[in-house]
Amino acid sequence: MSYQILILTPTNYLVWAVKVKSIMDAHGIWETVEAKTSGGELDPKKKKQALAFLFQAIPEEIVLQMSDYTDPKRVWEGIKTRYLGVDWVRTARLATLKRELESLHMKEGETVDDFAAKFSGLASKARSLGHELEEVDLVKRLLDSMPKSFLQIVASIEQCFELDTMFFDEAVGRLKAYEECIKGSKKVEDVHGGLLLSREENSDGCMHCGSGGSHRDGFGRGRGRGRGSGRSQDGKERVRDNSHVKCYKCGEFDHYNNECPKWEKEANLIIEEESALL
Known part of the structure; x- marks a missing residue:
């Protein structure tokens, strides 16, 4: 299996260090940088392989600066110091990161x-x-x-x-x-809210006359409510504009056929005539 070597840049050291370490460990040469056990001589061939690998993974200007190094561990430590700083700088950076972690909170909507x-x-x-x-x-x-x-x-x-x-x-x-x-x-919830809002808008009243409820309720039922009367949803009495309403019995406006005054007069006359005959 072949591995792609990531070249070190001024901004990718953290990722570079992880990838290079994993590749070197896969090839069995990471022990030349960080020995797993103390003591014992390292294989000279592995040291040369590790040194050659590190030189391939760093820019040319750094290679020239470290060309005299023969120990891959020294090359690794030199790169680490160059990009992370000395111990006191590293300690200050770590303290800043700890504070950021402690104060970090997820925002609503994130x-x-x-x-x-x-x-x-x-x-x-x-x-x-x-x-x-x-x-x-x-x-x-x-x-x-x-x-x-x-x-x-x-x-x-x-x-x-x-x-x-x-x-x-x-x-x-x-x-x-x-x-x-x-x-x-x-x-x-949004779907249900939209349906409820639609129902409420439809129940507000007639879009043509602005009266509340349905057409039947808005114009009064029968003669018990009286001419031009009606009640809103809160139970208060209100007055309607019936100027556009035409009676089909007398042909005049401002009332319905079941509220026609002429029809009421004619009905009373018929009742009086029948009473006289009796």
Whole structure:
């Protein structure tokens, strides 16, 4: 299996160090930089292979500056000091990263993926400076950084799972699953809210005359309510404009046929005539 060698740049040291270390370890030459056991002579051939590999992974100007080095460990330490600084500079940077991790909190509206990437990026920088972060510390710090909308799932994770054995990626996955549930419930609420709003708008009244309720309720039922009367939804009496209403019995406006005064007079005359005949 062939491996692509990443060239060191002024901005990619952290990623470069991880990739170069893994490739050298795969080829069995990382022990020339960081011996797993103390004592014992290192294989000279492996030292030459490691030195040649490191020279291929750094820029030409650094190769010229380290051309006299014959020990791959010295080359590695020189690169590390050049890009991370001496011990006191490294300590100051580590203190800054720790403060950033402690003050980092997920904002409302921010996705779990974005926050997890930001969080793990700071943790990786702290590890590169020599600060070892256990998985349990990362998980607890991640849960403490969640906003109020995630308090329910955070409480469930703390009560139902052993945080001491939970991996950081597992915690992120459970938070993402809860995030998807929140998105789904919000969509359902929006749909139901839109339907309710539509029903309320339709029940406000007739768009043509502005009266409340349906046409039947707005214009009064029978003769018990009286001419031009009606009640709004709050029970208060109101007066309608019936100037556009035409009676089909007398042909005049301002009243309905069941409220026609001429029809009432004719009905009374008929009753009086029948009474006289009797």
